[in-house]
Amino acid sequence: MKYCRKISMLLIALFYPLLHFGQERINWVSFEQLDSLLAVEPRETLIFIHTDWCSYCRKMEREIFTKQNLVTVINKNYYAVSLDAESAQEITFDQSVWKPKSNKKRTGQHHPLALALLNGKQMIFPSLLRFDKEFRLKNIQQKYLNSKELNDFLE
Template sequence: MKYFRKISLLLVSLLYPLFHFGQERINWVSFEQLDSLLAGAPRETLIFIHTDWCSYCRKMEGEIFTKQDLATTINKRYYAVKLDAESVQQISFDQSLWKAKSSRKRTGQYHPLALQLLQGKQMVFPSILRFDSGFRLKNIQQKYLNSKELNDFLE
């Protein structure tokens, strides 16, 4: 019984950061969902291109995209999509089927859709692309953005 209290306290302290009480989350959509959303109710789109190994990408996901004011702004004004640049999944978007060259994920082997979206620019992570309601590229940032910089980018 004396260990139960210590174990309980340890579990609570370890699991507490996993619960983001009071924080609004960004409503991330897939490219398949984006197709139908843009057809039904056009609005600006925000695409976050990242990789699994990118520490700045993870930092943006964990610290910046979880800020309530930014999440509220993004959810209200944008469709938000995350794209793993090294993904091997097939993506159906814009009346096309985008397939990775390999069935195995490899560092430095980028998904054709990520390459297309960047329009010939160098692959830098994280990359945040902002498209207008007609899905024309409006702005791009290829670096870590703190909350103020991201807020300015969204304006």
């Protein structure tokens, strides 16, 4: 009985990664990469603003951003960027350097780029921003979107 349990755990550990093999994922790019990509091949941009503590953000990452039909649409038609709104990371984008006030991540201390992208709107998580090929804001949703709502948002 003891060995049966060990063998079954070993088999699960070996074969679990194969369940995810071949599943396409969203090609998230950084803001630095986005600058170059937009210069070479203009495309619409989808920005996902989130935090570590936001349960709806994590739920979207786990359940919605893994749906194959949405992954295909996003990868084919958009540059996707994920931005932690409370990041302490310095970001270079659009010929500017965006520096947070502190070099330590703190809840409630929002990154200046997240604030600029939301353009005065209240910081609500998750926030999805859709930009056109010239990087002008087309649409914004500041709530959890199920797969149908996200599909409608992308059309």
